[in-house]
Amino acid sequence: xxxxxxxxxxxxxxxxxxxxxxxxxxxxxxxxxxxxxxxxxxxxxxxxxxxxxxxxxxxxxxxxxxxxxxxxxxxxxxxxxxxxxxxxxxxxxxxxxxxxxxxxxxxxxxxxxxxxxxxxxxxxxxxxxxxxxxxxxxxxxxxxxxxxxxxxxxxxxxxxxxxxxxxxxxxxxxxxxxxxxxxxxxxxxxxxxxxxxxxxxxxxxxxxxxxxxxxxxxxxxxxxxxxxxxxxxxxxxxxxxxxxxxxxxxxxxxxxxxxxxxxxxxxxxxxxxxxxxxxxxxxxxxxxxxxxxxxxxxxxxxxxxxxxxxxxxxxxxxxxxxxxxxxxxxxxxxxx
Amino acid sequence: xxxxxxxxxxxxxxxxxxxxxxxxxxxxxxxxxxxxxxxxxxxxxxxxxxxxxxxxxxxxxxxxxxxxxxxxxxxxxxxxxxxxxxxxxxxxxxxxxxxxxxxxxxxxxxxxxxxxxxxxxxxxxxxxxxxxxxxxxxxxxxxxxxxxxxxxxxxxxxxxxxxxxxxxxxxxxxxxxxxxxxxxxxxxxxxxxxxxxxxxxxxxxxxxxxxxxxxxxx
Numbered sequence: 001x002x003x004x005x006x007x008x009x010x011x012x013x014x015x016x017x018x019x020x021x022x023x024x025x026x027x028x029x030x031x032x033x034x035x036x037x038x039x040x041x042x043x044x045x046x047x048x049x050x051x052x053x054x055x056x057x058x059x060x061x062x063x064x065x066x067x068x069x070x071x072x073x074x075x076x077x078x079x080x081x082x083x084x085x086x087x088x089x090x091x092x093x094x095x096x097x098x099x100x101x102x103x104x105x106x107x108x109x110x111x112x113x114x115x116x117x118x119x120x121x122x123x124x125x126x127x128x129x130x131x132x133x134x135x136x137x138x139x140x141x142x143x144x145x146x147x148x149x150x151x152x153x154x155x156x157x158x159x160x161x162x163x164x165x166x167x168x169x170x171x172x173x174x175x176x177x178x179x180x181x182x183x184x185x186x187x188x189x190x191x192x193x194x195x196x197x198x199x200x201x202x203x204x205x206x207x208x209x210x211x212x213x214x215x216x217x218x219x220x221x222x223x224x225x226x227x228x229x230x231x232x233x234x235x236x237x238x239x240x241x242x243x244x245x246x247x248x249x250x251x252x253x254x255x256x257x258x259x260x261x262x263x264x265x266x267x268x269x270x271x272x273x274x275x276x277x278x279x280x281x282x283x284x285x286x287x288x289x290x291x292x293x294x295x296x297x298x299x300x301x302x303x304x305x306x307x308x309x310x311x312x313x314x315x316x317x318x319x320x321x322x323x324x325x326x327x328x329x330x331x332x333x334x335x336x
Numbered sequence: 337x338x339x340x341x342x343x344x345x346x347x348x349x350x351x352x353x354x355x356x357x358x359x360x361x362x363x364x365x366x367x368x369x370x371x372x373x374x375x376x377x378x379x380x381x382x383x384x385x386x387x388x389x390x391x392x393x394x395x396x397x398x399x400x401x402x403x404x405x406x407x408x409x410x411x412x413x414x415x416x417x418x419x420x421x422x423x424x425x426x427x428x429x430x431x432x433x434x435x436x437x438x439x440x441x442x443x444x445x446x447x448x449x450x451x452x453x454x455x456x457x458x459x460x461x462x463x464x465x466x467x468x469x470x471x472x473x474x475x476x477x478x479x480x481x482x483x484x485x486x487x488x489x490x491x492x493x494x495x496x497x498x499x500x501x502x503x504x505x506x507x508x509x510x511x512x513x514x515x516x517x518x519x520x521x522x523x524x525x526x527x528x529x530x531x532x533x534x535x536x537x538x539x540x541x542x543x544x545x546x547x548x549x550x551x552x553x554x
């Protein structure tokens with residue numbers, strides 16, 4: 001994984017992480033991008049043609065929850081989201097009532113798998129690499145219960161929450177295995193709530209840790225590379241490494257035990273590939289020069305010694321200017 | 337320690353440790369004993385403030401704050417349901433909501449509960465609020481503060497127009513913005529007076545921004 005020695009020129013791999021923004025290249029509405037695999041695939045093929053590198057075949061946070069039966073709203077020009085006025089898990093009793101679903105009938109997850117197949121089989125994608133993302137079971141539950149209720153339930157009714165997590169995890173294992181079978185070399189797990197803005201470290205280790213370990217093991221058994229994505233405030237790198245042993249962690253904010261990027265590099269740089277952490281607000285409103293300046297600082301902090309991929313802290317802003325995506329690539333080439 | 341002090345400590349402890357049974361018991365004793373409502377309120381809020389500060393220093397987490405907020409609300413509601421008691425004199429009038437197209441209201445809801453607990457007069461417009469409703473509410477409520485939230489980069493772009501129109505109709509209103517895709521620079525770019533980085537520090541940020549704006553107008 002090391003990309004350089006101190007005497008060599010640094011090579012800085014990069015990822016632009018165009019997801020929702022990719023649809024603009026193909027002239028596709030957000031609704032179609034989320035629900036029509038052909039439109040999704042076309043978006044990613046356009047993104048690959050324009051920016052090269054790898055693509056992340058993922059559309060929004062509601063994919064898994066939709067298949068469990070959560071009602072989802074699909075705006076024409078914005079990210080899909082659950083109808084929080086009508087959560088699938090309405091009461092504590094509903095946690096144990098959630099039914100296991102059959103992956104072959106899971107329309108949206110099948111849509112992601114179909115997208116992967118279309119992209120990988122396209123001649124336009126020669127030389128490209130593709131990854132995808134699966135929400136951790138707690139994040140799926142978040143979509144079906146609502147954050148406020150779920151957070152409190154984790155403290156007050158942990159056994160009910162965990163019973164439901166077991167059901168969700170069985171399906172997610174099948175889903176990530178199918179992703180790997182479809183040809184993915186990288187699968188990312190989103191463990192957003194393993195952060196200061198989610199649950200406490202102890203509670204997360206109890207509630208979600210054992211379940212994501214099972215999913216991580218399933219990905220490794222398929223010989224795929226495991227990434228973690230966590231764009232929460234103060235992510236718990238140590239707990240996530242303990243439970244999932246990922247190859248890489250994509251992050252937006254510094255871990256809760258690191259005051260700055262240099263300490264992050266010192267503490268975790270030889271354990272995982274660090275992927276990040278260009279500010280997404282900056283990518284929305286900044287100039288390409290400002291983006292390049294930020295990239296330069298990040299490269300200086302995190303690239304020495306390798307184990308680093310320059311990337312946004314979360315997906316590239318769906319409405320962000322493409323000049324700023326290009327600035328990431330230029331920065332990787334110029335300052336690497 | 338006097339009996340009154342013990343009861344007030346119990347109230348603080350009930351919120352800190354989210355113990356609703358202790359809260360109900362101590363509250364009944366406090367009211368029956370004729371302890372002044374201002375003292376009772378101070379103890380309940382003292383408990384909430386300790387949870388808030390523990391969260392700021394990573395000693396507790398968001399779920400615990402949410403539960404403590406519920407217990408605080410329950411305690412204050414019981415207290416102010418007593419005849420003749422009112423939450424606060426000359427409360428700060430505040431309008432808050434999540435911008436149009438955005439359903440994510442966890443942060444906004446936490447903030448609303450904190451504001452209400454600490455005596456703000458809150459007009460909560462909810463989530464997915466169109467510009468016109470913000471502007472109308474600012475005018476009707478003669479709002480001292482307008483707080484806007486957005487959790488999506490696709491929806492935060494509604495903010496500059498809301499800010500512009502709210503300013504035109506009520507130049508004295510202090511405007512705060514917050515949410516995951518924003519930062520301090522973007523808040524300034526959008527024309528807001530302040531940026532609320534975290535629900536936990538919202539009180540301090542609001543007070544700081546109001547003070548700063550008052551300084552500007554002197």
